[in-house]
Amino acid sequence: MTEEKRRYARLNASVDVRWSKIVDPGEKLAYNDNITKNISEGGICLLAYEKAEVGDVLDLIFELPTQKVIRSKAQVRWVKEFRMGGEKAMQGYDIGLEFLDILSEDKKEIKNFIFSLLPSVRL
Numbered sequence: 001m002t003e004e005k006r007r008y009a010r011l012n013a014s015v016d017v018r019w020s021k022i023v024d025p026g027e028k029l030a031y032n033d034n035i036t037k038n039i040s041e042g043g044i045c046l047l048a049y050e051k052a053e054v055g056d057v058l059d060l061i062f063e064l065p066t067q068k069v070i071r072s073k074a075q076v077r078w079v080k081e082f083r084m085g086g087e088k089a090m091q092g093y094d095i096g097l098e099f100l101d102i103l104s105e106d107k108k109e110i111k112n113f114i115f116s117l118l119p120s121v122r123l
Helices: 104-117
Strands: 010-012 016-021 032-040 043-048 057-063 069-084 090-101
Touching (some): 010 104, 032 104, 043 069, 057 090
Antiparallel strands (some): 016 032, 016 057, 032 043, 043 090, 057 069, 069 090
């Protein structure tokens, strides 16, 4: 088994996220509301009921528990389907997103948030 190496510390955290696929730059975006499964300086894992495809670019808006609102573009790197429930199971998706266009101050805010909750994490 190979060990997965991450560039950034990752925190399992539920943060509300509004997101939309960007198809045409001038197009009005229709947003979906979901939550994160985890978050890092480099991206998030989104828990969604709407499917996205690897390579899609999304517009993201989310607010950290520190009250900082972050807006970024992110690219879908992987998608994993899951089902919840019994006979009437709901289909959902874990969507791995890498930030593409994020302000350095927002990235720093994410890092500070993560390390405030995981002070013993070392990179």
